[in-house]
Amino acid sequence: MNRLIPRALMAPAVVTLLLWMIVPLAMTIYFSAVRYDLMQPDQTGFIGLMNYEFFITDPDFGPSVLNTLLLLGSVIVITVVLGVALALLVNEAFPGRGLVRVLLISPFFVMPTANALLWKHMMMNPVYGVLSQVWIFFGMTPVDWLTDLPLLSVIIMVAWQWLPFACLIFITSLQSLDRDQMEAAGMDGANAFQKFWFLTLPHLGRPIAVVIMIEMIFLLSIFAEIFTTTGGGPGNASTNVAFLIYKQALLNFDVGVASAGALFAVVLANIAAVFLIRLVGKNLD
Amino acid sequence: MSFLQLKGVEKRYGDVRVIKGIDLTIEKGEFVVFVGPSGCGKSTLLRMIAGLTEIDGGSVNLDGRDITRLPSSKRDLAMVFQSYALYPHMSVFDNMSFALRLAHVDKAVIQEKVQRAAEILNLTQYLERTPKDLSGGQRQRVAIGRAIVRAPKVFLFDEPLSNLDAALRGQTRVEIATLHRELGATTIYVTHDQVEAMTLADRVVVLRDGAIEQVGSPLELYDRPANQFVAQFIGTPQMNVVDTAALPALRGAVGAANAPDGFIGVRPENVIVKPAGAGALAGQVELVESLGADTLIYANVGGKGPGQGVQIVARQNTRTALHAGDAVGLDIAPASFHLFDRQGQAVAARAQ
Amino acid sequence: MKHLFLVIRTVSAWGLTLLLVFPLIWLLLTAFKTELQAIAVPPQLFFTPTLDNFAEVQVRSDYLLFAKNSIITSVLSTLLGLAIAAPAAYSMAFFRTRWTRDVLMWMLSTKMMPAVGALLPIYVMAQSAGMLDTLTGLTIVFTLSNLPIMVWMLYSGFKDIPPDILEAARMDGASIWGEFVHVIRPLAMGPLASTGLLCLVLSWNEAFWSLNLSSAKAGTLAVLIASYSSPEGLFWAKLSAASLLAIAPIVVVGWFSQKQLVQGLTFGAVK
Numbered sequence: 001m002n003r004l005i006p007r008a009l010m011a012p013a014v015v016t017l018l019l020w021m022i023v024p025l026a027m028t029i030y031f032s033a034v035r036y037d038l039m040q041p042d043q044t045g046f047i048g049l050m051n052y053e054f055f056i057t058d059p060d061f062g063p064s065v066l067n068t069l070l071l072l073g074s075v076i077v078i079t080v081v082l083g084v085a086l087a088l089l090v091n092e093a094f095p096g097r098g099l100v101r102v103l104l105i106s107p108f109f110v111m112p113t114a115n116a117l118l119w120k121h122m123m124m125n126p127v128y129g130v131l132s133q134v135w136i137f138f139g140m141t142p143v144d145w146l147t148d149l150p151l152l153s154v155i156i157m158v159a160w161q162w163l164p165f166a167c168l169i170f171i172t173s174l175q176s177l178d179r180d181q182m183e184a185a186g187m188d189g190a191n192a193f194q195k196f197w198f199l200t201l202p203h204l205g206r207p208i209a210v211v212i213m214i215e216m217i218f219l220l221s222i223f224a225e226i227f228t229t230t231g232g233g234p235g236n237a238s239t240n241v242a243f244l245i246y247k248q249a250l251l252n253f254d255v256g257v258a259s260a261g262a263l264f265a266v267v268l269a270n271i272a273a274v275f276l277i278r279l280v281g282k283n284l285d
Numbered sequence: 286m287s288f289l290q291l292k293g294v295e296k297r298y299g300d301v302r303v304i305k306g307i308d309l310t311i312e313k314g315e316f317v318v319f320v321g322p323s324g325c326g327k328s329t330l331l332r333m334i335a336g337l338t339e340i341d342g343g344s345v346n347l348d349g350r351d352i353t354r355l356p357s358s359k360r361d362l363a364m365v366f367q368s369y370a371l372y373p374h375m376s377v378f379d380n381m382s383f384a385l386r387l388a389h390v391d392k393a394v395i396q397e398k399v400q401r402a403a404e405i406l407n408l409t410q411y412l413e414r415t416p417k418d419l420s421g422g423q424r425q426r427v428a429i430g431r432a433i434v435r436a437p438k439v440f441l442f443d444e445p446l447s448n449l450d451a452a453l454r455g456q457t458r459v460e461i462a463t464l465h466r467e468l469g470a471t472t473i474y475v476t477h478d479q480v481e482a483m484t485l486a487d488r489v490v491v492l493r494d495g496a497i498e499q500v501g502s503p504l505e506l507y508d509r510p511a512n513q514f515v516a517q518f519i520g521t522p523q524m525n526v527v528d529t530a531a532l533p534a535l536r537g538a539v540g541a542a543n544a545p546d547g548f549i550g551v552r553p554e555n556v557i558v559k560p561a562g563a564g565a566l567a568g569q570v571e572l573v574e575s576l577g578a579d580t581l582i583y584a585n586v587g588g589k590g591p592g593q594g595v596q597i598v599a600r601q602n603t604r605t606a607l608h609a610g611d612a613v614g615l616d617i618a619p620a621s622f623h624l625f626d627r628q629g630q631a632v633a634a635r636a637q
Numbered sequence: 638m639k640h641l642f643l644v645i646r647t648v649s650a651w652g653l654t655l656l657l658v659f660p661l662i663w664l665l666l667t668a669f670k671t672e673l674q675a676i677a678v679p680p681q682l683f684f685t686p687t688l689d690n691f692a693e694v695q696v697r698s699d700y701l702l703f704a705k706n707s708i709i710t711s712v713l714s715t716l717l718g719l720a721i722a723a724p725a726a727y728s729m730a731f732f733r734t735r736w737t738r739d740v741l742m743w744m745l746s747t748k749m750m751p752a753v754g755a756l757l758p759i760y761v762m763a764q765s766a767g768m769l770d771t772l773t774g775l776t777i778v779f780t781l782s783n784l785p786i787m788v789w790m791l792y793s794g795f796k797d798i799p800p801d802i803l804e805a806a807r808m809d810g811a812s813i814w815g816e817f818v819h820v821i822r823p824l825a826m827g828p829l830a831s832t833g834l835l836c837l838v839l840s841w842n843e844a845f846w847s848l849n850l851s852s853a854k855a856g857t858l859a860v861l862i863a864s865y866s867s868p869e870g871l872f873w874a875k876l877s878a879a880s881l882l883a884i885a886p887i888v889v890v891g892w893f894s895q896k897q898l899v900q901g902l903t904f905g906a907v908k
Contacts, residue, residue: 006732013725013788014740020755020781021747027758086653094647100654102892106661109891111842113863114880118660120866121873122667128676128873130663163657165902172899214902221751224844224859228866242753249757250849259757266754273749277742337804357807358815370805374823383819384809431809 025266031259051260058257060236060244067151068240071158072219076212078159083166083211084204088196090167091174101171108164112224119157120146120229150230150238157225166211173207174200206279213276220269241265288313288348288471289334289439295342296329296495304329305495306343311439311473316465319475320482321492321518327475328443330492334473335364335441348438363432364441367448369424371416371431377403378412381430402430405464422453429461433468442474446481458484479519483507491515513629516550522581525597526550526625532587532595538565538615539622545632550623556599557616558582558607564614570607571596580605584613661888667877675873690878700879703861707883709772710857711840714779715833718787721780723829726791727821730798741792748785752845763850772855775847779840786839786901787832793900794828795821831897834890838898841887858883 032051055061090101107115123130124145132142145153177200185195223242226232232239232247239247242265249258289311296304304326311317319327332338334345336357344353352360363384372380378399379386385395403409406426416424425445432440445461446454462485465472476482482489483503491498491506491514499511503519510516516524526548527535536544539551561567568586582599597615607613624632655662667675669686694700729737759778760769768774798821806816844859851860862883865876891898 006728006734009724009728009732010740012721013744013784016721016781017744017747017784020784021750023762024755024758025750027761028754031757031761089646089650089653092646094643094650096647096651100650103654103658105891105895106658106888108898109838109842109888110661110884111859111862111887112844113848113859114884117862117865117876118664118880121876122663123660130659160657160660165898168895168899172896217749217751221753221845223753224848224863227848228863242751245753245756246849249760255757255761262754262757265751269749269751269754273746276749277746335808337807357804358810358812362808364805364808366801366805368799368801370799370801372802372805372820383806387810387815387819431805435809 028259028262031255036255051256054257055260063236064239064241064244074155075159076215079162079166083170086167087170105164105168107161113228115161116225116228154238169207169211177203213272216272217269290346293343297341303495314469316472316487318482318486318489325492326495327492331475336360361438363435363437365428365432365445367444369428373416376413377427381434384435398434402433406430440470440472511631513625522553522598524550524552527595539617547627548625553598553600555618555621558599559614561612564616566615570609570611570613664877668881670874672874690874694875694879703858707857710775711837713776714840715836717780718783718836722787726788729792730795744785744788770851770854778846783836783839790832790901798824834894835897835901
């Protein structure tokens with residue numbers, strides 16, 4: 001009886017997650033190896049790796065991978081660098097610090113679609129948007145963000161949303177930084193920059209790694225922003241792998257190819273996940 | 286028929302026996318202290334009596350009942366935990382009355398019992414507070430109060446003073462002793478501090494590596510240790526224990542010229558400091574510690590060069606003018622020595 | 638000198654912060670403008686506020702329906718998630734076995750798979766089960782999506798309950814059920830609340846599945862907002878009003894759940 005209780009308690013969670021993980025995965029693998037077009041559902045047949053071939057030779061594939069990497073890389077760099085800077089700035093007491101911290105994390109709680117449209121219309125609209133007004137104020141011609149710099153626009157939107165996340169993580173981590181260590185370093189003759197370089201930065205090493213990995217996993221699936229603003233365009237200028245898969249599946253109705261693409265994305269994410277799991281596992285006990 | 290009886294109690298983790306066949310009897314009203322170094326199994330043994338850790342072998346009998354397989358909730362024992370383990374979401378009153386409420390005791394009776402315990406422990410004005418609003422010493426009293434209110438058959442204390450600062454520890458030690466005198470309850474008290482053992486216990490159980498080294502009253506253990514371990518565990522500063530081979534002159538000095546090969550033990554208060562040249566042993570002062578009422582003199586004896594010789598500690602209740610480096614002589618008070626064989630067991634001194 | 642640093646710090650912190658949240662402030666202001674004021678050039682900072690937009694949002698796009706959907710799916714998925722996650726977390730925290738750690742890690746890893754990987758099968762399954770554009774379908778997907786995080790957070794919370802309090806309860810005469818009722822349940826309320834709060838936030842903001850699996854009938858606020866991406870005529874003020882209504886509650890809730898956020902989203906890797 002004693003052994004049964006724990007297992008019974010865990011069963012619902014384990015079973016549902018198992019199903020949630022295995023069923024889609026199995027189906028994706030299956031789909032990726034067959035011909036399955038939503039417009040012609042009766043025409044199915046095993047076609048091996050043809051879907052993968054198709055996906056990879058799609059002229060949009062190369063650019064979408066590049067865009068994904070650019071998106072990922074830029075957002076990560078921006079959020080980490082600015083996140084650390086902001087966290088350091090807010091780390092010491094100053095008037096209104098509590099309020100500042102609360103305000104700082106707000107963008108993270110805005111839903112992605114609202115975030116996207118907020119930027120698309122109010123900020124980035126080349127005629128009426130705030131950014132264009134600022135540009136005009138400084139005597140420059142406004143930029144048509146979404147048409148001329150689509151990927152950059154998406155990067156800005158996503159970075160704006162995730163910066164608070166990184167910032168919050170670093171703020172939390174900085175709070176556990178040993179003050180005594182800092183004072184000892186000061187007595188040893190270290191200046192502010194040296195203290196940062198030799199003490200603060202190593203301490204932040206782990207949270208930075210965690211932020212990078214978490215962002216890698218979640219940013220691979222950026223979808224809503226692209227969906228609501230650029231639609232992947234113009235052309236494929238702002239299509240990432242996730243959006244490409246969506247296009248294949250729900251716009252071209254080719255489930256087979258889309259599944260092949262999905263597996264590709266899964267593999268990418270797993271690589272990051274392996275490292276993250278190890279880091280988390282160390283913390284578990 | 287003794288009140289609490291342990292027979293061959295054992296505990297195994299895999300192949301390792303951490304508690305090795307303990308036999309012990311405790312009388313009603315006795316204050317018994319389990320003492321020993323870290324890892325000796327004293328807390329494990331206490332938890333086995335409490336029912337929090339399973340007993341793998343042997344039996345435990347309480348007041349005629351075999352409680353070996355009974356769950357903790359039914360053993361009628363109360364435990365004061367090292368971390369106090371107070372319920373953080375309940376007030377002091379609720380903490381102390383919890384067990385009685387579970388037993389569906391009448392509310393008026395609960396009120397009276399808790400009030401009485403609170404008075405004894407000076408907790409009356411804290412009854413409505415929650416643990417997080419209390420100091421360490423106050424929390425400890427609540428833990429004790431929680432046990433008192435139940436009037437159990439045996440009180441179990443698991444290193445209750447180790448989280449208190451030194452001053453509070455001394456004070457609380459006295460209070461626990463007073464409490465025992467007033468309530469007369471059977472108590473098992475676990476500690477690693479031999480001062481607590483010496484002052485609180487009716488009988489002390491010295492444990493090492495899961496086995497009993499010796500059981501006896503504090504002074505019995507002090508005057509007649511059964512082995513070298515007990516001899517050096519009880520008493521501060523530690524008993525001087527010297528290998529007979531390292532200092533042959535010691536045999537004559539203590540008056541045991543025919544002592545067999547092994548170890549000779551002399552308590553510091555039985556080492557008498559004499560001017561250089563006098564005394565049975567010659568040595569050089571290494572360190573002097575003046576504690577006010579006591580003075581400790583650490584002397585290196587019998588050495589002919591650095592790293593040689595043996596350190597002997599002397600204790601006296603008068604001040605000294607000696608400094609490190611001074612030559613000094615040492616005498617041993619007559620018939621005050623202990624003999625141990627090579628296995629560390631005490632050996633009776635042969636008639637001189 | 639120290640005073641100077643303080644001034645610099647204060648000014649830069651406030652400056653950067655205001656710069657960062659400026660878009661939100663602008664959103665807030667625009668929601669109370671008329672459409673003409675919203676697109677005015679140069680942008681207006683001062684104006685007489687109006688509540689017209691909020692009314693129009695409801696009339697034009699049935700805001701209340703989408704809001705209702707958001708509320709229902711968030712609340713239900715949170716409750717369902719807690720119902721499944723709590724027993725599992727309880728079991729792992731209090732009845733630990735040598736598999737516990739591995740199971741926990743595995744659960745976390747399911748969250749690390751990108752949603753797009755499961756999009757097609759889920760879409761196809763939902764379609765054949767007739768669950769597309771239904772509240773049930775969305776609720777189920779939200780629950781499953783957040784389940785790993787909930788298990789993890791509840792497990793952490795339960796582990797924080799000191800085990801010797803449970804032993805003390807045992808000594809005081811509590812049965813296993815008694816331990817649960819008198820000690821575990823009261824102390825579990827905190828973790829349950831904060832985990833629920835986080836799940837609420839995550840479900841409310843969920844856009845990936847909402848956009849793909851729902852539209853006119855079961856669409857959440859995320860979907861409604863997305864539909865503003867290219868309507869006819871002037872719509873900024875209405876967009877702002879709609880967005881404000883959609884995001885305000887969660888932003889406020891988010892302020893209160895900062896700590897849980899750090900814990901939950903980093904899987905505890907950052908203390």
